[in-house]
Amino acid sequence: MSAYKKMLVSIDLTEEAPQVLEKAKAMSEAHGASLLLVHVVEPVGYAYGGDIPMDLTELQDQLDKAAREQLAAYGDTYGVDKAHQVVAVGRPESEVHRLVKEHEADLVIVGTHGRKGFQLLLGSxxxxxxxxxxxDVLAIRIH
Known part of the structure; x- marks a missing residue:
């Protein structure tokens, strides 16, 4: 019996995402587990702190659409069905915690740069x- 059945892979859609996805795919195959591919888009208002007195809905919609398209491309490349691809809007940590419960994931796989010192104090x-x-959480070191 495998220790993991459902693995949630949280990626940031940068050029470093394939490093995480390669390892996640190998882990899922080794354990016979399914993958849930997740990307969290932070609300545009977070970036600007609400300082801009304008409607940012259209910009947010464009970001969401672009994220869905890019996540779908990764899903196609790594064999993750569209039903197992999620783009959420919010704080990444909170959304991943919510999705773990909602989808009953037993392992979260994320990438990390392994920062030290002052950068580590800032959190990640x-x-x-x-x-x-x-x-469980598996942090894949990004090179």
Whole structure:
């Protein structure tokens, strides 16, 4: 019996995502587990702190659409069905925690740059996911 049945892979859609996806795909095959491919788009208002007095809905919609298209391309490349691809809007840590519960994932796979010193004190998405999720977390070192 495998230790993991459902693996949630949280990626940031940068050129570094394939490093995480390659390892996640290998892990899922080794464990006979399914993959849930996740990307979280932060609300545009977070970036600007609400300082811009304008409707950012159209910009947010464009970001969401672009994220869905890019996630779908990764899904096609790594054999993850559209039903197992999720683009969420919110804080990455909170959304991953929510999706772990919602989809009953037993492993979260994320990429990390392995920062040290002052950068580590600032925190990271991977660290935020680790501290608060109810399942195992595997951090893939990005080179």
């Amino acid at each position: 998405t991977a660290n935020g996911i680790l501290h608060g999720t109810q399942c």
